[in-house]
Amino acid sequence: DGGITQSPKYLFRKEGQNVTLSCEQNLNHDAMYWYRQDPGQGLRLIYYSQIVNDFQKGDIAEGYSVSREKKESFPLTVTSAQKNPTAFYLCASSRGGLGNEQFFGPGTRLTVL
Amino acid sequence: GQQVMQIPQYQHVQEGEDFTTYCNSSTTLSNIQWYKQRPGGHPVFLIQLVKSGEVKKQKRLTFQFGEAKKNSSLHITATQTTDVGTYFCAGRNNFNKFYFGSGTKLNVKP
Numbered sequence: 001d002g003g004i005t006q007s008p009k010y011l012f013r014k015e016g017q018n019v020t021l022s023c024e025q026n027l028n029h030d031a032m033y034w035y036r037q038d039p040g041q042g043l044r045l046i047y048y049s050q051i052v053n054d055f056q057k058g059d060i061a062e063g064y065s066v067s068r069e070k071k072e073s074f075p076l077t078v079t080s081a082q083k084n085p086t087a088f089y090l091c092a093s094s095r096g097g098l099g100n101e102q103f104f105g106p107g108t109r110l111t112v113l
Numbered sequence: 114g115q116q117v118m119q120i121p122q123y124q125h126v127q128e129g130e131d132f133t134t135y136c137n138s139s140t141t142l143s144n145i146q147w148y149k150q151r152p153g154g155h156p157v158f159l160i161q162l163v164k165s166g167e168v169k170k171q172k173r174l175t176f177q178f179g180e181a182k183k184n185s186s187l188h189i190t191a192t193q194t195t196d197v198g199t200y201f202c203a204g205r206n207n208f209n210k211f212y213f214g215s216g217t218k219l220n221v222k223p
Contacts, residue, residue, distance in 0.1 A: 035213075040122070040215070041215055041216075042117075042119070042201055042212075042213035042214050042215040042216050043156070043201070043203075043213040044213070045211065045212075090155060090156070098205055098209060098210075098211040099143065099144055099146075099205030099209075099211055101146065101158045101161060102146075102156075102158065103158070104155040104156050104157070105155060106154075106155050107155050
């Protein structure tokens with residue numbers, strides 16, 4: 001059963017702590033993406049990766065970091081430098097690069113207390 | 114600033130009424146995509162339009178891409194309660210930047 005998994009569904013952290021969100025896909029897609037969704041706003045691109053060991057900053061990369069050591073995995077670290085980290089985080093993948101049909105994971109809702 | 118604008122932000126309709134959401138870009142788009150996100154869910158791809166003036170239909174849904182490739186619309190005929198959700202457009206511009214619109218949240222009263 002192919003798809004994208006994100007864990008956990010809900011995550012709580014204290015202010016000042018780094019936290020890593022996981023994203024795994026078994027669709028054999030080359031490209032993977034991280035988006036942030038806030039109420040009343042669309043999806044904003046944080047980082048994307050078109051191939052293994054390469055990634056590009058999106059529009060709101062400050063305070064976030066990523067790695068792409070394996071094709072299947074694209075973890076996102078929300079660092080303490082991110083000023084307003086509480087949000088819904090969505091991971092996606094696509095067969096080609098930007099502008100191709102994207103398949104989304106179920107998302108992780110992060111709350112920083 | 115916002116590269117892709119979407120209106121309206123909210124729309125409440127009675128079941129059976131039609132619904133339209135509009136998407137406008139400040140720059141020419143090489144393609145436009147539409148996604149639907151059910152409450153509590155994640156976005157799901159609906160369709161992609163590539164050609165100027167293109168019109169595509171999926172049952173009660175009609176998608177259009179403007180002649181200048183700067184705007185698009187999604188029209189739902191005779192809405193049903195299963196249409197509830199937020200509809201997003203997303204487009205890639207000629208600078209290889211990809212933006213989602215802010216979405217239109219549709220509520221359908223039975």
